[in-house]
Amino acid sequence: MAGVGTVRRWLTFATGLLECLCFSGALFGWSALVFVLKTEGYFGFRCVDSPGANATRALGQFDNLTLKLTSSAPQCSAQDERFSLVFAIASNMSNVLMLPSGFLFDRFGTAVARLIATFLYTTGTLMVAFSTPALSNLLFPALSLMGVGGVLFLMSNIQIGNLFSSHQTTVTTLYNGAFDSSSALFFVIKLLHDAGISLRTSFLFLSACSVIHLLRTFFLLPRDHIPYPLPDDYAYGMTCGKSRTLISQHTTASGEPQMTTQEKNLKDEPVTEEKSFRECLMSWFYVSQLLWLSVMQLRQLFFVGTLLPTLQRLTAGQPSLVSHYTNAFAVMQLCSLLCAPWNGLILDRHKGKLRAAGESEQEAALRALVLSLSLTVLQCVLFSVCAAVPNLPLQYLTFVLQVVHRSFLYGGNAAFINVAFPLCHFGKLYGLCLGLSSVICLLLDACLSLLNGNILYVNICLTLLVLLAFINPLVVFLHCRGLAYRRAASGAIEAIEASSLSLSHETCPSNVF
Missing domain, CATH: 1.20.1250 (Growth Hormone; Chain: A;)
Known part of the structure; x- marks a missing residue:
């Protein structure tokens, strides 16, 4: 892909990396957000009868460890258990819904999966933005929606590696690393909260960032999936209000449809049946x-x-x-x-x-x-x-x-x-x-x-x-x-057949008329 295609491809890669780094795995930075939520008084009503009670219980993720040791606020086991339950439900929901999310992505394609992911993620951020200590229970559906939406974002971005055939796996692993590092998002929100920016403002900004997800969905990603290997004339996204198809149709001087190189190659190659999901x-x-x-x-x-x-x-x-x-x-x-x-x-x-012959x-x-x-x-x-x-x-x-x-x-x-x-x-x-x-x-x-x-x-x-x-x-x-x-045995058999055929031609007498 050259010209504008190259620019679009690199823009797709860069914005995909930004999306994975800043949004997809934010759930796993939960403990930094817990610090802010405690300051705001979320689930504080559960500590009325037991102020300064037991130490916090582990959330099961690394971020939580720093929080428990640096927080100077009084500890309340009932409040901490509630925060732990929010994270446990959200992380388990993400795991349970992995398979349905995969079916959704495979069956309906990138655009539909991302639109649903954007809706879930935006709904989750808006719930946190408009939650209050009196509506602390909104955190349960909010974090679950953000977790599921983030997984769908990652799943739709992994295929971007197919645009870079020689670096396909590098892009795939880079996006997974960005997903892991995106736990820093809630830490940034904590720092902003310490600087005087309210929790509502931060999450309203995250909700507004959904515009970025929508722009990427329509202009920088295909409606279906990115194939591999990539066809020479492959294009994706919208161009001047039109969506180009995978293989464009060319015409001859007489106006008759002409097969593209990709179609000719597909016609010449034997059709191999792909394995079923069960297989x-x-x-x-x-x-x-x-x-x-x-x-x-x-x-x-x-x-x-x-x-x-x-x-x-x-x-x-x-x-x-x-x-x-x-x-x-x-x-x-x-x-x-x-x-x-x-x-x-x-x-x-x-x-x-360098690959072996026939590999x-x-x-x-x-x-x-x-x-x-x-x-x-x-x-x-x-x-x-x-x-x-x-x-x-x-x-x-x-x-x-x-x-x-x-x-x-x-x-x-x-x-x-x-x-x-x-x-x-x-x-x-x-x-x-x-x-x-x-x-x-x-x-x-x-x-x-x-x-x-x-x-x-x-x-x-x-x-x-x-x-x-x-x-x-x-x-x-x-x-x-x-x-x-098997490849070596097949090559040996072909060599023997070719040798036998050559010998038969040499020993066969020529016809005399």
């Missing part, structure tokens, strides 16, 4: 990928959920040290945007290497994924071992490994599903994978609770579980090796 779901690729994601996601969640008591144990309960380490951990989480593209660069570099682009991408999947598991093993060692300075290295692994984990998951399965099932498979992995994490967490909170034994079990994730790169490697063997 994808029951494949070893998908099952092993689900196992790969689930066990490492559990390792991540357990570390985050037990970080505060672990640091309290390692520091002998010194508040200043605990606050220092949790602040360092919270700052590290914002580096996901910097770490995530490295996974994509590794994939794109190895995918771009398809998908096979080359799968071969590159073996390295990425294995490296992600290795990172998790190192991270798990460091987390299990009761040494306080070592936790700095643990924090670095945790954020790097987190970036590789979610970006690699999206890249794998994008490469290994048909694009028409991406939304469903991506949403279902994240949803099912969350359910599996809950089941495994319930099993680990049988160890009666013995952190050492739990860490050992988690490290052993993580080793099971090597099954996925092994499955992909065996698949690629099988394809290579």
Whole structure:
């Protein structure tokens, strides 16, 4: 794509990155917003009978840790439990609705999915803007709507990588990293609140930003999906009030319709039937990928959920040290945007290497994924071992490994599903994978609770579980090796047939008339 097409493509990329960074994953910065909501008196009526009660209960996300240690406001367990419930419902709603969101995206296309996402997200921000301490319960539907809308924004942006064929995976992983780093949005709102800008003003501004989402939907994204590989004459968005189609029709001098190069290529190539959703779901690729994601996601969640008591144990309960380490951990989480593209660069570099004769682009991408999947598991093993060692300075290295692994984990998951399965099932498979992995994490967490909170034994079990994730790169490697063997055998047979045909021509006597 050249000229205006190139400008539009890069504008689509830049605005998509901004959307993921500033809106999509804002829910996971919830604890910074809790600080503001407490100041405003939300759910304060629940503390009338128990002022200054117990300390806050963990929300299950890293941002919450800094809040609990830096807030000077009196703590009220009833109020904190209510805030925890808001986050728990919103995050679980996002996970449960992953599959319906994927079906919506695959069935109705980008435009419809994004319009629904914009409606949900805007409704959620308006609910927060017009909520008051007397209407604190509005936070329950508001944060849930923002969470679901944010996931749909991410899902619709991941396909932008298809516009950059040589850097497809780098763009995909970069967007996932931006999604992780977008938890900083609520932290910015907290800083603005400290500077005197009201909560209502901030959320009304977020609501007004829906204009950006709408402009991107109509002018910088297609109505359906971005195909891969990208046709030469592909165009998207509105141009002078008209929407161009995927393949434009050309005419000859006599006015007769003429097939484009893309149509000729499609006519000449044999039509291969794509796998059904059920076939994808029951494949070893998908099952092993689900196992790969689930066990490492559990390792991540357990570390985050037990970080505060672990640091309290390692520091002998010194508040200043605990606050220092949790602040360092919270700052590290914002580096996901910097770490995530490295996974994509590794994939794109190895995918771009010289391919063997007869090797398809998908096979080359799968071969590159073996390295990425294995490296992600290795990172998790190192991270798990460091987390299990009761040494306080070592936790700095643990924090670095945790954020790097987190970036590789979610970006690699999206890249794998994008490469290994048909694009028409991406939304469903991506949403279902994240949803099912969350359910599996809950089941495994319930099993680990049988160890009666013995952190050492739990860490050992988690490290052993993580080793099971090597099954996925092994499955992909065996698949690629099988394809290579079949390709080599087919080439040998063709060579033998060609040699036999040549010999038969040489030994056959010529006819004499």
